[in-house]
Amino acid sequence: MSLRSRYKLLQLTSFFAITCALAYHAHADDSKTRNKDFSSVVAMENAWVSPTQKGQTVGSAYMTLTSKQDATLIKVESNVAKAVEIHSMSMERGVMKMRMLDNLVLSAGTPYQLEPGGLHLMLFDLTTPLKVGGEVEFELTFKNQKSETFKQRIRAKIRTEECANDAHAHHGHH
Numbered sequence: 396m397s398l399r400s401r402y403k404l405l406q407l408t409s410f411f412a413i414t415c416a417l418a419y420h421a422h423a424d425d426s427k428t429r430n431k432d433f434s435s436v437v438a439m440e441n442a443w444v445s446p447t448q449k450g451q452t453v454g455s456a457y458m459t460l461t462s463k464q465d466a467t468l469i470k471v472e473s474n475v476a477k478a479v480e481i482h483s484m485s486m487e488r489g490v491m492k493m494r495m496l497d498n499l500v501l502s503a504g505t506p507y508q509l510e511p512g513g514l515h516l517m518l519f520d521l522t523t524p525l526k527v528g529g530e531v532e533f534e535l536t537f538k539n540q541k542s543e544t545f546k547q548r549i550r551a552k553i554r555t556e557e558c559a560n561d562a563h564a565h566h567g568h569h
């Protein structure tokens with residue numbers, strides 16, 4: 396065996412050693428996190444995003460959040476915005492006021508409706524126009540009572556408020 400091919404063999408051997416180590420590591424991580432599956436702690440329903448007008452760089456998103464356990468929404472990220480804030484909206488002395496919330500505390504089993512005129516997600520510095528029929532991805536970070544953080548993803552349809560109102564009305568009748 397020439398020195399060159401022996402070197403090659405050595406390379407191959409170490410390559411396999413590395414991949415095996417990685418595979419083992421990934422497997423070990425799997426079993427460790429299996430007991431802590433947070434993927435369905437918070438039900439995220441009826442997620443939708445308002446379409447934007449030309450030149451508009453700010454958007455808003457709505458959804459209903461229902462957590463199985465007491466949890467706090469601490470961060471929201473999106474694939475179409477540089478920053479996402481949690482906002483509340485309320486009438487104060489006849490004036491609509493919008494306020495940024497640091498987080499949103501979710502009591503177990505209580506649905507929190509993010510909807511026009513109330514709680515909503517505000518998307519800042521949109522990187523793309525939001526057109527009806529498209530989709531926006533969100534990643535929400537929550538913290539539970541044990542201070543464990545977990546992330547959940549959701550896709551929201553881009554649609555008009557009129558459509559959302561229709562859906563809401565139908566929902567209310569049944």
Ligand SMILES: [Cu+2]
Pocket residue numbers: 482483493515516517
């Ligand atoms: Cu807002």
